[in-house]
Amino acid sequence: MIRVLVVDDDFMVARVHTGFVSRVDGFEVVGTCHSGADAVTAAGELVPDLVLLDLYLPDQFGLDVLSELRRAGHDCDVMVITAAKEADAVRGALRQGVVDYVLKPFGFEDLRERLERYAAQRDALAAAQVRGQEDIDRVLSRGGSAPAAALPKGMSPQTARLVESALRAADGNLSASEAAEQVGLSRVSARRYLEYFCSIGQAEVTLRYGSAGRPERRYRWGA
Incomplete structure (x- = not known):
């Protein structure tokens, strides 16, 4: 099972996202947080594989939370889920290596497709034998659009x-x-x-x- 931590300042939105994730085979929600500080603490205690991270949090911007997660040594993957459409936010998230950037609002099917694509690539990376660039390209494109x-x-x-x-x-x-x-x-x-x-x-x-x-x-x- 892929362990997921849901981080969103809105309690109801976090509950909806938790419900969405729980409906996808192979994923389980191990915790929910509503602030950046709690997210960093929970990542250390729960050791999630994937964090669904909102950017508009009450105590700090989500990309700063992502930086703190990396400084703390947490190697969990991060999928940004946010209403932030600013180019700087998108660019900053991509530079920090997020696995996806999802704009609110979205439906269950959209999130399910993205989670399944993430899971396929994660499995491919775990089983990969890299002999050259073609192997890397094949793994990185697994389940993608192109x-x-x-x-x-x-x-x-x-x-x-x-x-x-x-x-x-x-x-x-x-x-x-x-x-x-x-x-x-x-x-x-x-x-x-x-x-x-x-x-x-x-x-x-x-x-x-x-x-x-x-x-x-x-x-x-x-x-």
């Missing part, structure tokens, strides 16, 4: 997941330049991944016309 075998030459599953996360977390849609800034790519590279997602039906593109020049291409996750 499997390594399907990506065009020169594109990596790791970067594809970063672009996907930025696009999913966007408030509305993103341009290639905005995605590039969030993920840390060149605009050309970001656009290549965005166009790829459109080509396989996982994203859609619209044109925004200005007063002069070429229309701007804007991307949204989900066709």
